[in-house]
Amino acid sequence: xxxxxxxxxxxxxxxxxxxxxxxxxxxxxxxxxxxxxxxxxxxxxxxxxxxxxxxxxxxxxxxxxxxxxxxxxxxxxxxxxxxxxxxxxxxxxxxxxxxxxxxxxxxxxxxxxxxxxxxxxxxxxxxxxxxxxxxxxxxxxxxxxxxxxxxxxxxxxxxxxxxxxxxxxxxxxxxxxxxxxxxxxxxxxxxxxxxxxxxxxxxxxxxxxxxxxxxxxxxxxxxxxxxxxxxxxxxxxxxxxxxxxxxxxxxxxxxxxxxxxxxxxxxxxxxxxxxxxxxxxxx
Numbered sequence: 001x002x003x004x005x006x007x008x009x010x011x012x013x014x015x016x017x018x019x020x021x022x023x024x025x026x027x028x029x030x031x032x033x034x035x036x037x038x039x040x041x042x043x044x045x046x047x048x049x050x051x052x053x054x055x056x057x058x059x060x061x062x063x064x065x066x067x068x069x070x071x072x073x074x075x076x077x078x079x080x081x082x083x084x085x086x087x088x089x090x091x092x093x094x095x096x097x098x099x100x101x102x103x104x105x106x107x108x109x110x111x112x113x114x115x116x117x118x119x120x121x122x123x124x125x126x127x128x129x130x131x132x133x134x135x136x137x138x139x140x141x142x143x144x145x146x147x148x149x150x151x152x153x154x155x156x157x158x159x160x161x162x163x164x165x166x167x168x169x170x171x172x173x174x175x176x177x178x179x180x181x182x183x184x185x186x187x188x189x190x191x192x193x194x195x196x197x198x199x200x201x202x203x204x205x206x207x208x209x210x211x212x213x214x215x216x217x218x219x220x221x222x223x224x225x226x227x228x229x230x231x232x233x234x235x236x237x238x239x240x241x242x243x244x245x246x247x248x249x250x251x252x253x254x255x256x257x258x259x260x261x262x263x264x265x266x267x268x269x270x271x272x273x274x275x276x277x278x279x280x281x282x283x
Contacts, residue, residue, distance in 0.1 A: 005262045013225035014039040017238050022078035037252040041098040046108040049075050065235050089115050124148030124176045127158050137165035145169050146204050148176030170223050174204040179241035185212050190219040206241040210251045
């Protein structure tokens with residue numbers, strides 16, 4: 001007997017990340033954009049820059065919209081601190097959208113604790129940081145675990161930590177290319193991960209198009225995370241791997257319609273078809 005597909009629309013995460021370029025005004029516009037298109041949550045990133053930036057990178061000179069500066073100066077300029085996150089917390093509560101953050105180090109995780117967000121996120125870069133994973137898992141919040149830049153054994157080790165701490169998680173298939181070419185997406189890994197780990201699966205995409213998100217949903221990803229931006233040509237490492245409003249609109253509109261298309265799998269004649277029968281069947 002053939003299987004009847006019954007699926008809900010996916011849980012949608014708008015990854016704002018660092019696309020705000022250090023501007024709380026820009027961050028609010030991105031939050032508004034996510035709210036307008038019915039995303040379930042928005043996500044940011046938090047780093048202790050003294051820990052997260054390698055020493056050999058800190059002094060490198062970059063040309064930025066704010067002039068020439070070292071990489072550490074640039075990262076400090078766009079990093080949100082207590083004042084900005086308090087405003088994000090206030091604003092998201094006001095317009096009724098969940099927000100959360102990926103902590104890139106232990107200090108950032110401790111910093112975020114006071115906001116008591118509903119979810120946690122393990123960034124792909126952090127999936128092998130066992131000390132950080134232990135602390136995240138001990139919070140027992142639903143955690144999205146991205147799997148870019150990892151091997152199966154890395155994913156398995158991370159899952160063991162979360163299971164040991166009885167912390168619910170969603171495994172997010174991810175390729176950490178910015179932007180990611182379609183031939184590198186390896187979407188069949190969604191099926192592989194689901195079969196191997198027998199857990200809930202999502203998809204975190206960094207490509208410039210929306211079609212891979214549709215394919216990911218069909219393959220079983222019930223959680224979709226996409227970077228968003230106001231303008232893909234803006235300065236920043238993630239802007240080109242993000243969706244602007246046109247792409248966001250297409251993504252959410254189509255994904256919301258998919259579940260209605262499946263029907264009940266029973267062969268019947270629709271009302272409109274019945275009207276056409278006398279016209280076409282002349283015998």
